[in-house]
Amino acid sequence: MAKDTVTSEDVAKLANVSQSAVSRTFTPGASVSETTRERVLAAARELGYRPNVLARAMISGRSQLIAVLVAYLDNQFYPIVLEQLSRSLQQHGYQVLLFMTDPGNQDQMVQKMLQYQVDGIVMASATMSSTLARECAQTGIPVVLFNRYVPALPASSVTSDNLTGGQLVARLLVKAGHRRIAFIAGAENSSTNRDREAGFTAELAALGQRLWRRGIGGYTFEGAAQAARDLFAGDVGPDAVFVANDHMAFAAADVIRDELGLRIPQDVSLVGYDDVPEAGWGGYKLTTVKQPGEQMIEETVRILVEQLESRKVVKHEAILPSHLVIRSSARLPDAETLASLAGPGTAGTS
Amino acid sequence: MAKDTVTSEDVAKLANVSQSAVSRTFTPGASVSETTRERVLAAARELGYRPNVLARAMISGRSQLIAVLVAYLDNQFYPIVLEQLSRSLQQHGYQVLLFMTDPGNQDQMVQKMLQYQVDGIVMASATMSSTLARECAQTGIPVVLFNRYVPALPASSVTSDNLTGGQLVARLLVKAGHRRIAFIAGAENSSTNRDREAGFTAELAALGQRLWRRGIGGYTFEGAAQAARDLFAGDVGPDAVFVANDHMAFAAADVIRDELGLRIPQDVSLVGYDDVPEAGWGGYKLTTVKQPGEQMIEETVRILVEQLESRKVVKHEAILPSHLVIRSSARLPDAETLASLAGPGTAGTS
């Protein structure tokens, strides 16, 4: 950034045109004659000119920057989402400005984002205070909560149908004959956990059962491992465990098999949520509920781009369907029930 | 970004000071009296003023943006690196501008980065043409190749000692009595694969053995699975497989156990590289070589920040030590040999 700085003026001089002509050449849809256009392009190439996006952003008010907030990247669901999101946004001419949130500094973070004049915000695996959301809304920046849902917030949200997902798991487990069904919760204040658990317990109740025991994993690997230990601490343990996401389910599996010496699914059934790649790996073969990550990303980008182009922020709420992915970590009910639970393409993807 | 736009001038007016006074208040280390400072801060708070980083960047020539290029995020090594890198950079006042590279559009990508006036570049799991590297060097932007090493490039690099890592694995396998040792390579043109393989085969030779068979996984899960199948295709398969990274080793493990019905390590020893979290999980308990990710990040940030602050770009080359992590996917040699191979803290971390 030292002395190189080739500006549009340098190009203009070399091409013998006005500086505006250079600007127009690099502005899609501006009116330039083919001749000047070529002259400018030639000069630009010769000098190695690169338009300064920051300068453009200042005047046009569009930075082409999308802030993406993520709380952690160790649960594989999020890296994959981040990769797809980033690629898709790039395709639309936007770049991802990454923010790793700390539980404490959310407010600071949002200030930073706004300072960078980001055109839009995606909040994945991160909570946002209503004050902050309101602040964003005020500045007219579209916000999409990814995999989060907060009715009171003036922000769009894209989620999958966690309620139904939870229900499906309940039905699967009950119909397979389980009678001591436990649940390991994620973060208590997250909408994902709330909905998955609500659907799960509601369906349990509908089928005449109650949750046999409940642990809290907080969506962390270690938290889930401890929760699993606690769940099995008494004389008799659960015969099935539903874990609020795959990442925690792996921890539970390790405890159940390696520490407790129990077999999955012969001694205890295990079901996760998300369908991250590892769930399909041979080490776990986890029966789980698939969140349609790709569709969720597509929807997120659609909402964002639409609002960016129309310059109108409207609250959207997309809830995409999720379905069971049957592998071999949970005992199966009879074929008929199984078929009724099966979503599209439920056949054990690996 | 619509009408909100509270500028420093608005704040100045309200605080009854000059616009420069406002600027100074928000510039660390500028000279402002305590009185004006407070007046400005109060006015700023009242109006909800946020300095425009872009405008600042334009004049100061420092965007506080670091471009991070990554090719994929499905190998857990990279998300974790990205998370730490981002956090560390944030702490130093920089933000990560994320670029997901496609094999084809590397050039475009670098153009984009330069257009955004990034202050520095980190290339992780991505190759860079020498032309591009030179272009960056010319503009005076520090570039750090993370986990890549290209001698000819005018870019710093941070790697771990892959040569020694490969050697350690060879010694472990040979000393454990293996005689049909195979290798599954990553990307042929990557320095990581080259060094790991070079160290491996060199040590094999030193111990009087040759590579029994070789496959190519290209650092992808599916590629590695296929390579594993091919490796075991004949009448007699390998009795040990060294895989160029953990991510591929999991694929190999699945093929070996689930498709071939062999036991690890009783029938075949398996060793990976990286020590990603999943390697410690119960489903794999993978013996592997640990890359010191955290130290590598620290070093990367150190190099970057130092060059940014001194405004002098110098080529640095850091090679950090790696060591074996013994778990249970590979047969063990006698205790004495094992002890000699053991790096610091080799005790099976889980």
Added chain:
DNA sequence: TTGAAAGCGCTAACAA
């Protein structure tokens, strides 16, 4: 289609 001119919001000399 083109050029001149007026800024976008800010920092950084320079005087005062």
Added chain:
DNA sequence: TTGTTAGCGCTTTCAA
């Protein structure tokens, strides 16, 4: 310590 004055590199009226 302060205010004044130039711009940073670009887009965008407005005339020509």
